[in-house]
Amino acid sequence: MHKLEIVIVMLVLSVIVGCVQPAQKPTDKIATVTKLYLDSFKELPNDIEGCSCYFFKDEEASKNKEYLFANSYDSIAYVSVDKKLVRLKLTKTTREPNTFGDSDYSETYSNEDFKITIHVKYKKPAGDESWSTEGDLRITRKDGQSFTTTFVGECGC
Helix, strand or coil, X not given: CHHHHHHHHHHHHHHHHHHCCCCCCHHHHHCXXXXXXXXXXXXXXXXXXXXXXXXXXXXXXXXXXCEEEEEECCCEEEEEECCEEEEEEEEEECCCCCCCCCCCEEEEEECCCEEEEEEEEEEEEEECCEEEEEEEEEEEXXXXXXXXXXXXXXXXX
16 A cells, blocks of 8 residues: 555645746847837937037948937937937036047936937038937946947037
């Protein structure tokens, strides 16, 4: 009878173990997070006017007016994330007050969900009151995920 008790205990244990679902792996949750990247947008928001900067992925995107980033001298900037236009506010700049144009500078823009840091390098004059630029842009989402890209662009009044 001792052997029968062992067999019964083994059957009960195998049923219990077979019914327990394995714990989720941490990577299962990560797979549901959308990868952060910037889209281009074709139309400028109404509050981007006057002195502004327009940045593009490359020269071809510049010719096609496919904006990666646009800002106004009045401290507002826009990017497109997941095909949605995102508005940000200037929080930090290395640009001298009341200047715009022919010098290198860095700026930080943010809102409740994103932080963007741009490093702008002056290239050459592009007209009477405009300048060709290039640089890099880093966007960070509040969950810590970030994306960095280079750009070409133009700033002017």
